Amino acid sequence: MAEDRASILKALDGAPVSFFHMRAAVTAGMGFFTDAYDLFIIGMALVYLKPEWHLTPAQIGLLGSGSLFAAFLGALTFGRLADLIGRKTIYGLEAALMVLGAVACAFAPDFTWLLVFRLVLGFGIGGDYPMSAVLMAEYSNARERGSLVSLVFGMQGVGLVFGPVVALTLQAAGLDHENIWRLMLGLGALPPLAVLYLRRTMPESPRYTALVRGQSELAAREMAIYSQGQLASAGATTRPRKISLATFLGNRRNLILILGTAGSWFLLDYAFYGNVISTPQIIGMLAPGAGPEHGTAWALIIFALAAVPGYIASILLIDRVGHRRLQMLGFGIMALSFGLIALWPHVTREALPFLLLYSMSFFFTEFGPNCTTFVMPAEVFPTGARATGHGLAAGIGKLGAFLGTFLFPFISQAGGLKGAMLFASGVSLLGLILTQLTLPEPSGRSLEVLSREDEAPATTPSLIRDGFSPS
Numbered sequence: 001m002a003e004d005r006a007s008i009l010k011a012l013d014g015a016p017v018s019f020f021h022m023r024a025a026v027t028a029g030m031g032f033f034t035d036a037y038d039l040f041i042i043g044m045a046l047v048y049l050k051p052e053w054h055l056t057p058a059q060i061g062l063l064g065s066g067s068l069f070a071a072f073l074g075a076l077t078f079g080r081l082a083d084l085i086g087r088k089t090i091y092g093l094e095a096a097l098m099v100l101g102a103v104a105c106a107f108a109p110d111f112t113w114l115l116v117f118r119l120v121l122g123f124g125i126g127g128d129y130p131m132s133a134v135l136m137a138e139y140s141n142a143r144e145r146g147s148l149v150s151l152v153f154g155m156q157g158v159g160l161v162f163g164p165v166v167a168l169t170l171q172a173a174g175l176d177h178e179n180i181w182r183l184m185l186g187l188g189a190l191p192p193l194a195v196l197y198l199r200r201t202m203p204e205s206p207r208y209t210a211l212v213r214g215q216s217e218l219a220a221r222e223m224a225i226y227s228q229g230q231l232a233s234a235g236a237t238t239r240p241r242k243i244s245l246a247t248f249l250g251n252r253r254n255l256i257l258i259l260g261t262a263g264s265w266f267l268l269d270y271a272f273y274g275n276v277i278s279t280p281q282i283i284g285m286l287a288p289g290a291g292p293e294h295g296t297a298w299a300l301i302i303f304a305l306a307a308v309p310g311y312i313a314s315i316l317l318i319d320r321v322g323h324r325r326l327q328m329l330g331f332g333i334m335a336l337s338f339g340l341i342a343l344w345p346h347v348t349r350e351a352l353p354f355l356l357l358y359s360m361s362f363f364f365t366e367f368g369p370n371c372t373t374f375v376m377p378a379e380v381f382p383t384g385a386r387a388t389g390h391g392l393a394a395g396i397g398k399l400g401a402f403l404g405t406f407l408f409p410f411i412s413q414a415g416g417l418k419g420a421m422l423f424a425s426g427v428s429l430l431g432l433i434l435t436q437l438t439l440p441e442p443s444g445r446s447l448e449v450l451s452r453e454d455e456a457p458a459t460t461p462s463l464i465r466d467g468f469s470p471s
Helices: 002-014 019-053 057-085 093-106 111-139 145-172 177-200 206-212 216-222 245-249 252-276 279-286 292-321 323-343 351-367 369-375 383-438 461-465
Strands: none
Touching: 002 206, 002 216, 019 057, 019 093, 019 111, 019 145, 019 177, 057 093, 057 111, 057 383, 093 111, 093 177, 111 145, 111 206, 111 369, 111 383, 145 177, 145 292, 145 369, 206 216, 206 383, 245 252, 245 383, 252 323, 252 351, 252 369, 252 383, 292 323, 292 351, 292 369, 323 351, 323 369, 323 383, 351 369, 369 383
């Protein structure tokens, strides 16, 4: 039966990019478009909510960061469920939660209810991370896996741009402030609603079917999607190889990988979300006399000219540069950019040099760790616990995002813009060091080689030691 599994994995790793891969990337990517729009639009909505509801700094921090804390719980929950009962079974449930949460936010009557609905929305968003990343990684071939998973995540860049476009359009329409922020939040329900059907019709991961469920024959039939019928029908069902949570967490190698993937994602999201969601406020600190439309317009310019090209560069170059190498490069330039903003005299009082450095940090964030921290957790863990590992990394990353967003108003109030940027610089430098010390280079290597699933049969002592105890 090992030969059957090996032939399936070889076909997956060598399958050329097809229409199916593009369909899978778009289906998953629309979720990330929504993730970006829903998470970042709150920063623009808060410009109107703050004076209307007389929000305190603590309430602003909670509204900006509450969905990120819920995303932590959603990533852990959906990631574990995907390993226990299958990727296909729950794919789409998190999108339904995003629809429900976004619609409810638009009708929130006060601060408390808006916070509750943002938590529902965030729970769905968190679940989308392990589901989309792991399915796309397991569909992909070895040579272009990084680009295909990055393509899913790159839809976040479109969501980043779409948010300010919506905000500016609503402002130009002359609507009152209450209708503007309600429409901003409610429109986030449309993209996940559009892909709910497609998500439920996606096939189960052949890797999961063959390696975890032990159903090689079923996996071989589904493999026709990738091999155009060239793969012969495989043998009978073999013994399932599910991995218990205790076994997974009791393995030293897995713990080091969790430290590397989750730790670097935590540090990245602290710096990234704290700055991105707070961009309108940052522009306001730079130009106190500017109106809300000016902050929104500058945010759009920065996202369009710096962030989106960074996503595109990552999609095109991640497999050439190397996933780990690109993450280190991005963290290094983020640390440099934030450090220069903090330490260069008068830079925060001069718009042009500040915007250039701030934009440079955005480009290399998207070109590097914002994308690679999403890609690598879907590569380094074993199939039976891959979604669990990714859920842990994404969830802990969202804790960093929660802290960055919640603490930014307080740090900037205490130490000014320079203090916030200096802290972000130190966080980015820690991300570079952690990546160097804990993570392998996944580029061009099969998932089974990376997770050591190809070393021996499932029942050998070496695989039990490495976390592959059969259930």
